[in-house]
Amino acid sequence: MSAPSPILAPWPYPRWIAHRGAGKLAPENTLAAFRLGAQYGYRMFECDAKLSADGVPFLMHDATLDRTTNGAQALGSAASAVGGDHPWAALSQLDAGAWHSRSYAGEPLPTLENIAHYCIANGFLLNIEIKPTPGVEEKTGQVVGEHAARLWHGQAVLPLFSSFRPEALAGARATAPHIPRALLLDTLWDGWHNTARELGCVAIVCNHALWDAALVARVHGDGLRALSYTVNDDWAAQRLIALGTDGIITDRVDFFSPATP
Numbered sequence: 001m002s003a004p005s006p007i008l009a010p011w012p013y014p015r016w017i018a019h020r021g022a023g024k025l026a027p028e029n030t031l032a033a034f035r036l037g038a039q040y041g042y043r044m045f046e047c048d049a050k051l052s053a054d055g056v057p058f059l060m061h062d063a064t065l066d067r068t069t070n071g072a073q074a075l076g077s078a079a080s081a082v083g084g085d086h087p088w089a090a091l092s093q094l095d096a097g098a099w100h101s102r103s104y105a106g107e108p109l110p111t112l113e114n115i116a117h118y119c120i121a122n123g124f125l126l127n128i129e130i131k132p133t134p135g136v137e138e139k140t141g142q143v144v145g146e147h148a149a150r151l152w153h154g155q156a157v158l159p160l161f162s163s164f165r166p167e168a169l170a171g172a173r174a175t176a177p178h179i180p181r182a183l184l185l186d187t188l189w190d191g192w193h194n195t196a197r198e199l200g201c202v203a204i205v206c207n208h209a210l211w212d213a214a215l216v217a218r219v220h221g222d223g224l225r226a227l228s229y230t231v232n233d234d235w236a237a238q239r240l241i242a243l244g245t246d247g248i249i250t251d252r253v254d255f256f257s258p259a260t261p
Contacts, residue, residue, distance in 0.1 A: 009202075011225055012157045013125055015241075016248055016258035018042040019230050020061065023251025027100035028068065029059035030107045034118060040253040043124050046229075048131040049112050049144050056088035057112035057144050060096075063133050069094040069109065084133030112144065116151035127249070129184065130163040130172060141171025149176040162205050169199045182227065185210065196224065203227055203246070208236055216243050 021033025022040070029047050037045055048061040064081040065071030071081065074094055083091065088111070097107025112128070119126050128148065132140035141163070152158050161172050162182040169181050182203035183196040188210060196204060204219050208228035219226045227247035231237050237248055237256060250256050 008220060008223060008225065011246060013127075013160060013247060014044050014258060015246065016042060016250065016256060016260065017044045017046050017127055017227075018253050018258075019046050019249050019251045021045055021047065023232075023253050025251075025254060027097040027104050027107055029061060029110070030096055030104075031110050031114060031118060032097065032104055032107050034115065034124075037253050038122065038124065040258070042253055042258045044127065045119070045124060046127040046129060046249050047115060048129045049140075050131050050133055051084055051136060051140050051143055052088040052091055053085055054087045055143055056091075057140075057147050058083075058088065058091060059110050059112065059115060061131060065094065068099055069096045070098060082133060084136065112147055113151060116148070120152070120155060125157055126159040127182075128159050128161055130161060130165070130168040132163075132165060132168050137165045137167035138171040141165075141168035141173075142175045143171075144168075145172035145174065145176035145179065148172075148179055152179070160203070162203075166195050166199060169201070173199060182225075184229075188215075193218075193222075197222070205229060205247075205249070208240060208248075211240060211243055211245060213243060216245060220244070 018037035020028035022037035026033035026036045034045055047059050049057045060083050065083050066081055071094055091109055095106055096109045097104030130141050130144050148159055158179045160180050162184050163169050164184040180202040182205050183201050184205045185192055186207050203225035205227040208231050216226050225246040228240050229249040231248045231250050232252045
């Protein structure tokens with residue numbers, strides 16, 4: 001006789017999650033990307049949050065400004081390339097869209113508050129990856145936690161925090177213990193399982209290639225949900241669905257219908 005299946009707590013998030021707003025179809029981590037992802041029917045989005053020098057949480061993936069903004073041009077060649085080295089007043093003036101395409105020129109970097117207001121007003125859900133500038137992991141988690149607790153106060157479904165950095169998740173737990181947390185993994189490093197347990201995580205978010213039946217069973221057996229990044233091929237998505245995973249983060253918002261069960 002087979003063992004009973006583990007009983008998982010109710011999960012308020014949809015299976016399909018738009019990576020950085022709309023994947024690669026719009027400038028990542030901008031309000032324009034969120035709007036485009038929503039046009040494709042997505043109702044949950046993933047984004048990256050870090051801190052300005054004066055402690056404002058804003059959306060950007062890289063530690064440096066070079067790839068997705070005109071920081072070098074706008075701030076001058078002598079200025080630091082690290083986004084977190086600049087105050088929000090300077091960052092807010094940067095162009096975060098022209099690198100992608102001419103049609104998005106002038107698109108600004110959004111604050112976490114901007115994105116929160118957009119999501120709440122439209123009934124959308126959010127996975128906030130805490131992406132700290134190296135050296136301020138715990139502080140970033142703390143400040144993002146403080147802001148999220150305020151912005152989503154009274155909402156029926158809270159955002160989902162995630163991070164590759166346990167220190168950032170610990171910081172978020174200290175200031176927003178009621179907001180759920182997920183550990184991001186690109187490898188199954190020694191101690192990941194205990195770390196997720198110690199941090200009170202509700203989910204594991206893996207590089208999609210790491211999942212197999214045994215790992216899904218182990219994670220579900222601990223009462224945790226199994227999510228994957230970044231899934232852009234149909235064969236990979238079908239494999240993950242067959243394994244019984246719970247969430248798929250994708251760039252291909254134009255290919256995968258979020259209505260797919």
